[in-house]
Amino acid sequence: MQKIKLGILGYGNLGRGVELAIAQNDDMELVGVFSRRKPENVKTALAGTKVYPLDTMNDFVGKIDVMILCGGSATDLPKQTPECISKFNCIDSFDTHAKIPEHFAAVDAAAKQAGTVGIISVGWDPGMFSLNRLYGNALLPQGKDYTFWGKGVSQGHSDAIRRVEGVADGKQYTVPVTDALDAVRAGKNPDLTTRQKHTRECFVVAKPGADLARIENEIKTMPNYFADYDTTVHFISQEELDRDHAGIPHGGFVLRSGATGVNGETAHVIEYGIKLGSNPEFTASVLVAYARAAARLVAHGGKGAYTVFDIPPAWLSPKSGAELRAELL
Amino acid sequence: MQKIKLGILGYGNLGRGVELAIAQNDDMELVGVFSRRKPENVKTALAGTKVYPLDTMNDFVGKIDVMILCGGSATDLPKQTPECISKFNCIDSFDTHAKIPEHFAAVDAAAKQAGTVGIISVGWDPGMFSLNRLYGNALLPQGKDYTFWGKGVSQGHSDAIRRVEGVADGKQYTVPVTDALDAVRAGKNPDLTTRQKHTRECFVVAKPGADLARIENEIKTMPNYFADYDTTVHFISQEELDRDHAGIPHGGFVLRSGATGVNGETAHVIEYGIKLGSNPEFTASVLVAYARAAARLVAHGGKGAYTVFDIPPAWLSPKSGAELRAELL
Numbered sequence: 067m068q069k070i071k072l073g074i075l076g077y078g079n080l081g082r083g084v085e086l087a088i089a090q091n092d093d094m095e096l097v098g099v100f101s102r103r104k105p106e107n108v109k110t111a112l113a114g115t116k117v118y119p120l121d122t123m124n125d126f127v128g129k130i131d132v133m134i135l136c137g138g139s140a141t142d143l144p145k146q147t148p149e150c151i152s153k154f155n156c157i158d159s160f161d162t163h164a165k166i167p168e169h170f171a172a173v174d175a176a177a178k179q180a181g182t183v184g185i186i187s188v189g190w191d192p193g194m195f196s197l198n199r200l201y202g203n204a205l206l207p208q209g210k211d212y213t214f215w216g217k218g219v220s221q222g223h224s225d226a227i228r229r230v231e232g233v234a235d236g237k238q239y240t241v242p243v244t245d246a247l248d249a250v251r252a253g254k255n256p257d258l259t260t261r262q263k264h265t266r267e268c269f270v271v272a273k274p275g276a277d278l279a280r281i282e283n284e285i286k287t288m289p290n291y292f293a294d295y296d297t298t299v300h301f302i303s304q305e306e307l308d309r310d311h312a313g314i315p316h317g318g319f320v321l322r323s324g325a326t327g328v329n330g331e332t333a334h335v336i337e338y339g340i341k342l343g344s345n346p347e348f349t350a351s352v353l354v355a356y357a358r359a360a361a362r363l364v365a366h367g368g369k370g371a372y373t374v375f376d377i378p379p380a381w382l383s384p385k386s387g388a389e390l391r392a393e394l395l
Numbered sequence: 396m397q398k399i400k401l402g403i404l405g406y407g408n409l410g411r412g413v414e415l416a417i418a419q420n421d422d423m424e425l426v427g428v429f430s431r432r433k434p435e436n437v438k439t440a441l442a443g444t445k446v447y448p449l450d451t452m453n454d455f456v457g458k459i460d461v462m463i464l465c466g467g468s469a470t471d472l473p474k475q476t477p478e479c480i481s482k483f484n485c486i487d488s489f490d491t492h493a494k495i496p497e498h499f500a501a502v503d504a505a506a507k508q509a510g511t512v513g514i515i516s517v518g519w520d521p522g523m524f525s526l527n528r529l530y531g532n533a534l535l536p537q538g539k540d541y542t543f544w545g546k547g548v549s550q551g552h553s554d555a556i557r558r559v560e561g562v563a564d565g566k567q568y569t570v571p572v573t574d575a576l577d578a579v580r581a582g583k584n585p586d587l588t589t590r591q592k593h594t595r596e597c598f599v600v601a602k603p604g605a606d607l608a609r610i611e612n613e614i615k616t617m618p619n620y621f622a623d624y625d626t627t628v629h630f631i632s633q634e635e636l637d638r639d640h641a642g643i644p645h646g647g648f649v650l651r652s653g654a655t656g657v658n659g660e661t662a663h664v665i666e667y668g669i670k671l672g673s674n675p676e677f678t679a680s681v682l683v684a685y686a687r688a689a690a691r692l693v694a695h696g697g698k699g700a701y702t703v704f705d706i707p708p709a710w711l712s713p714k715s716g717a718e719l720r721a722e723l724l
Binding site: 083086087090091111112163166167170187192194196197198199200201203204205206207208251253326327328332333334335336337338339340341342343344347348350351352355358373374375376377378379380382383387388390391392394395 | 412415416419420440441492495496499516521523525526527528529530532533534535536537580582655656657661662663664665666667668669670671672673676677679680681684687702703704705706707708709711712716717719720721723724
């Protein structure tokens with residue numbers, strides 16, 4: 067069997083996760099990592115991984131079936147995916163929900179011109195959570211959607227804490243409110259405010275002599291990030307932060323609560339939940355499964371931009387249709 | 396917009412559920428129910444529903460886009476689906492897992508000859524649970540699968556109880572073992588025996604003067620059905636059974652526990668769970684969503700047999716790709 071040849075564009079936590087996820091799949095091989103940094107400055111997770119300068123990427127046209135883009139959604143992907151897709155089939159994890167239609171249009175136009183395929187916004191939200199919202203809505207058209215995130219580290223909120231004067235380091239966890247989650251699970255269909263759904267827990271290392279009360283107040287009242295939430299601030303030492311908060315766990319829940327029957331008298335609840343030891347490693351695993359689907363999409367004559375909504379689930383698996391029906395159906 | 400025209404073949408609990416589910420979807424219309432019984436003996440859930448004799452079905456060729464088969468898997472569907480598909484696009488909920496490959500082959504051959512499409516084994520298990528096993532395996536290739544059923548009514552086990560001498564009526568609930576479920580959720584990857592995963596709870600109405608101890612013993616030691624489980628038997632009155640156990644609730648959980656990282660050091664758990672007020676009404680809702688997908692499949696030139704694994708999730712929804720990306724991605 068011909069292995070699927072993959073490339074990684076960008077090597078941070080996500081690129082590292084993709085490198086590791088590819089190694090778990092026998093039908094794939096990693097051709098190389100492309101980085102802005104000098105190859106000798108990139109320390110890969112696995113010994114055999116090749117690293118190439120970004121500007122050599124075009125030499126690999128025809129040698130890579132699917133490029134997996136591992137840059138950020140704020141500035142990298144809006145430029146990188148439409149550019150890269152003029153040469154390669156691409157997968158990205160673009161996750162700025164409000165800008166997905168715009169990004170889709172840009173990637174679709176470039177891909178159709180080049181005759182390539184791109185699957186955008188792959189990961190868990192957008193991604194697996196979106197799929198579960200879609201399935202839930204289709205199966206229970208009379209119902210209500212709920213998405214809870216956490217417990218997990220929010221990179222954006224952690225960055226916001228670290229910008230507060232007097233803060234040396236910090237980490238923020240988004241935590242779903244158990245009572246709210248339980249009410250949804252019980253089919254009570256509550257209307258929930260932002261504050262009722264999630265709390266925010268901050269672990270902060272203050273600089274020597276800093277005014278802790280002011281830091282706490284500045285965090286708790288920060289617009290957009292914390293003001294609409296019940297926020298707890300714990301001051302800890304750098305040693306404690308490094309020891310107890312080094313990971314990047316995340317997770318969450320998508321629920322669909324709906325009714326059937328002659329008068330909506332029958333209640334149903336569908337729940338999809340994930341508990342992730344590492345947010346980037348799981349996102350990477352999703353990207354890699356969809357890279358396989360992208361290769362199938364090419365084989366089926368696909369062209370343009372796609373999302374997880376467009377991909378037949380069977381294409382994510384290395385198994386044949388007959389194997390899947392016999393083993394997993 | 397042209398509505399999708401649907402037919403229902405077979406009118407029991409499932410057919411009734413399909414009738415109700417179609418009424419929840421504005422892009423569909425129910426042409427009629429086809430039944431072995433005389434139309435005047437079929438009492439439909441909704442006033443406007445038309446009922447036709449089974450042998451008039453062929454008069455509807457070209458007037459029904461998709462026929463939804465609501466017969467049983469033991470004797471009805473193995474004959475009905477391959478027959479019906481020679482005239483109509485079909486959806487069924489064939490759920491004898493071991494015989495799916497055989498049923499698929501029969502439906503596929505007949506559909507390819509007729510130029511129609513069939514989506515088989517649609518529901519929740521097989522169906523939504525299968526999809527979640529597939530997604531879980533594809534995303535976390537190094538991992539373990541767990542499926543728990545319940546708490547819910549098992550028709551087969553309830554029938555088995557009622558065949559015991561001295562039993563007037565009875566109902567059986569399959570109950571997942573909380574400790575086992577919690578161990579899986581905690582990422583402990585336990586190896587679980589049949590007995591460790593589920594218990595069976597029986598509510599039995601004994602005939603007057605029957606030997607209760609013998610009935611209880613016969614149930615608990617019944618091979619295949621109860622002998623491999625911890626079973627509880629409650630004797631209650633017919634009034635209590637009718638009052639407290641009239642519903643057909645069900646549900647369950649599909650979990651995938653897996654590891655990523657350089658040495659599998661990062662643990663992840665994915666869980667899909669459903670709590671259904673009515674097993675047949677939910678199964679019906681799944682069938683109806685896949686009937687929409689079957690209509691799309693026809694529009695895309697599909698021919699032959701398919702399963703939930705082959706269907707792009709977007710096809711289940713009445714919304715356009717642009718709407719789905721803007722609202723649910």
